[in-house]
Amino acid sequence: MPTEATLEAAPGPLADTGSGRRRAALIVNPIKITTVDVEAAVKRISAEDGWDDPLVIETTADDPGHGQARQALEAGVDLVIAAGGDGTVRCVAEELAGTDALMALVPLGTGNLLARNLDIAVDDPDAAVEAAFRGTERTIDVVHVTVDRAQDAHVFLVMAGIGYDAAIMSDTRDDLKDKVGWLAYVDAGIRNLPGKPTRTTISVDGGKPFERRLRSVMGGNCGKIMGGLEIFPGAKIDDGLMDLMTVAPKGKLGWLAVVGKLFARGKGKDSSLEYFQCRTAEITLREPLEVQLDGDPLGKATHMAFEVKPDSLRLRMPLGYKDPAVVSEPLP
Structure with missing residues (x-):
């Protein structure tokens, strides 16, 4: 790397x-x-x-x-x-x-x-x-990620995470992807719903660390996934910021609360889903969990450090209006 x-x-x-x-x-x-x-x-x-x-x-x-x-x-x-x-x-x-x-x-x-x-x-x-x-040329942010304090960093363009989301990517069946496309991720998501939260320490922009019991922590550079679902509402790929999301379903109906808050674009006081905006973040877990970068499984880890690198990549995209939830200044 x-x-x-x-x-x-x-x-x-x-x-x-x-x-x-x-x-x-x-x-x-x-x-x-x-x-x-x-x-x-x-x-x-x-x-x-x-x-x-x-x-x-x-x-x-x-x-x-x-x-x-x-x-x-x-x-x-x-x-x-x-x-x-x-x-x-x-x-x-x-x-x-x-x-x-x-x-x-x-x-x-x-x-x-x-x-x-x-x-x-x-x-x-x-x-x-x-x-x-x-098409038109834009300059976008990339996010550098260091896993388990490795010397070299990886990058991601869309989202990266540790925990439940990465377990889905790691457990998705290739033969099913060939047959049903992105619905294969739904199958893996359902199979990985059972599980216990892990005690996690989070520090945002070098601030005082805080603890949560979580199933997943994800960093997002932009927000949309398959099916048009926007899991990082309003995230922009060129604003110099990353959106951090924590997932902590509680009780038997906990995942319903998570899904409800996702469809409500993060609004509400339910702590099952929390968002933070930052330039840097550090995640430390008590036990190793799966890691993914833009859907690529990287194995298990207990530590991830994120750093946004603004305006790092020149990128061609189609001409025309762009959703302001993707770029800061949409072209006419």
């Missing part, structure tokens, strides 16, 4: 590609099945817009996007397109954040969380490719 020092030293995308014209790199997960030939679409629009033939690099089981993103940076391309699921997008972004590189995405996965938040077509790869070349 890149350290902050290596991120700052990484090359930008503006080196001469040899012809004086622009060039894109397509980083694609080859196991994602789609009815659209994404490589052909990228080549077609490159030709239509006067770009050089794109650099095409496939991810592998051993390298889901990190090495490919570094290869694209070294090639000096002007645009890096991540075509795959949330894992591919996150790995590519982890390498590009903190550089001058311009990123776009073509969602080919099950969750496609960042694409859903940015109004990128999750069921039309052709439209996503066109937006990658011809």
Whole structure:
């Protein structure tokens, strides 16, 4: 994983590609099945817009996007397109954040969380490719996460958590995802409902630590998940802040209170669901629980440290109005 020092030293995308014209790199997960030939679409629009033939690099089981993103940076391309699921997008972004590189995405996965938040077509790869070349450019925040005080940080773009939410990601059946899509997460969520809360210590923006007995703690950079549910109401991807959510269902009907407050967009006094806004946060658990970053399971841990890095990633998104719950200043 890149350290902050290596991120700052990484090359930008503006080196001469040899012809004086622009060039894109397509980083694609080859196991994602789609009815659209994404490589052909990228080549077609490159030709239509006067770009050089794109650099095409496939991810592998051993390298889901990190090495490919570094290869694209070294090639000096002007645009890096991540075509795959949330894992591919996150790995590519982890390498590009903190550089001058311009990123776009073509969602080919099950969750496609960042694409859903940015109004990128999750069921039309052709439209996503066109937006990658011809959309508008914004600069967004990324959140750095250190797990169990590791030396190197990971990043996430949408949300990360420890506890129940991560157990869902870890326990979702791949065969069921292939059959029913994102509803496979519902199956895993139901199976993981039973469980005991864990004593958790939380510190927000370096303030005095406080304790809770929790099933889950999540940090959000933007708010929408599958099915259009907004679990971080009003979270913006470019405001320099992270939204922290704690989940603590109480009693037999506790999860109903959690769901009710989610649909009420966090309003009300029920402590089963609490929100905090911050730039940094530190979470310490008495016992190890599952961790996830943008849906990627990372195993179990007892400590997570979050830090928002404002304006860290140049990102292409479709032209047109953007929900003010996603970006601070929507374009007309």
